[in-house]
Amino acid sequence: MIDKILEKVEKLDVQIKELESETAQVTRGLVKAVGSAQEVLEDTEVEREDWKAHNKEISKLKSMREYFLAECEHLTPEDRVFLARHSMRPHVDDFIEGLFTDFFEQKGDHLFDEDLSIYGGIAFFHGIPVTVLGHRKGHTMEDNMKYNFGMPCPEGYRKALRLMKQAEKFKRPIITFIDTPGAYPGVEAEEHGQGEAIAVNLAKMSQFHVPVISVITGEGNSGGALAIGVANRVLMLENAVYSILSPEGFASILWKDAQRKKEACELMKLTAGDLKEAGVCEEVIKEPIGGAQRNYKAVMREMDATIWKHLQELMKMSPNELKNDRQSKYRKIG
């Protein structure tokens, strides 16, 4: 199981980091000593030995880490669900910071509430003004409470729609990041029209005349994910998952037993590879070995190149072609 492997790997990460910082100190000492008088020569001899030992230890630990990480080459669907939900996985705010410039956040549905589980605004992507938004999750429990674990209420979907309608008005491409356990199941959410809010988004998104790219970055569950995901191009991070609902929910509805999650994961065809085959997703974006949380920079690099490639292709299409392309994409499925 990936969680056990990552536990070992993360322990090694810490050890390696500590050793490396010690070694760096010794190295600084040596550099200084070389430049100064003879009298410290004996001391430096000892330090030099230390330094060698340190480096040896580091490379040993690193090869151990390589060994463990190699096991991450073959992940089960359940492993990917684990990675998709990893608390240190990059989230929408990380992507906005890493991929866009001059971001201006737009708050509120301007109707009833400000739903913090959707985060978005206007920014430049490769110098082009775009509307960017996504489900918002936190890296800490405190933030997750604030963002309702990325589960929007109708107000969140209406805020997303407000932002996307402006993108249509100002002819800006739309880029959405999907990462949600689902739409929030709550009394008020129902009273305020959760179903209506999602439905209107699906209908309106199909009508836009601007390029729409959706990237599934973590878990994309249910209509709560699709409500900001009717796109010309759907991209998925390698370990992201996309499905009708959570594997636990699936197991509990089908077999009245949420414990049979592993089985559900196998059956649901929810991995990026499965969805590419099914024609739901156009491209899978590679993640660093062991998951996106291990190297944000590498994720941003891959993601930037992939989104930009697709956006350039879409920008060659006319407004009507963009709308028809999106509609026929969904018309063809199933």
Place this chain on the structure above:
Amino acid sequence: MESLLNTISKSFVMRSFPGESQEIKNEEPEFVACKKCKRRSLKRNWIDNYYVCPNCGKYRSISASYRMSLIFDSGIYKEFNAHIKAADPMKFPDYAKKLEEKKKETGLEEAALSAVGKIGGYKTVVIALDSRFFMGSMSSVVGEKVTRAIEYATKKKLPLIIFSASGGARMQEGIYSLMQMAKTSAAIAEFHAAGGLYISYLTHPTTGGVTASFASLGDITLAEPGALIGFAGPRVIEQTIHKKLPHGFQKSEYLEAHGFVDKIVPRSEMRETLIQLLRLHVK
């Protein structure tokens, strides 16, 4: 462009610099007291702080012309439709006399100022309401000036910024005041249909008919900290429902938390924020 402006009105160039405002000229020479915390601060400090109390942070209302001088490049802008004069359509008792008094007192013709100029290099139409003139209430002249400025921005394909500050309807103009809500909103709808960017900037107070028309129709809604923003006034609501209102009710921050304001922008960041938004929208 120049000639068109001239046909609209006898346009003239206003040139004033931040700090040269008339805001506190009638007060004591050196020190000015805050209306909230009562603390007296050096006039210079008030000016440097954009008329936000240096002690407690309370916002002081500023005039429309001073607002313009703060946001336009080098404080330079062209006012237009300056000479549409206040009228008394209902022949309301004492209204004409009160109008004359207010004009004398404030040096303003009416509660709205419309201008065009560059902000961060982007040519923009700006309207600002002035709360010193009948609390910035919506008279037929205010409605007319706002509408003409919107129409001008539509025709010229220029971005539009409106700074609202209004106590609501101009009671003395009755139904004529009410109709300005429909007139201005219709003009905004045409502006949107033509694809223009409208930034609505809410300042203290934005209430009644202005809230229920152009102030609520922005693509982007910004607000000054601590401003009172709402349709019905807090006193009216309290008297109707016989309940105490929640803490901070109808303040900018309350509206932001309830999803009506994109961003609360301190006066010191006003110009930079507007430039950022123009940069993101103007091609």
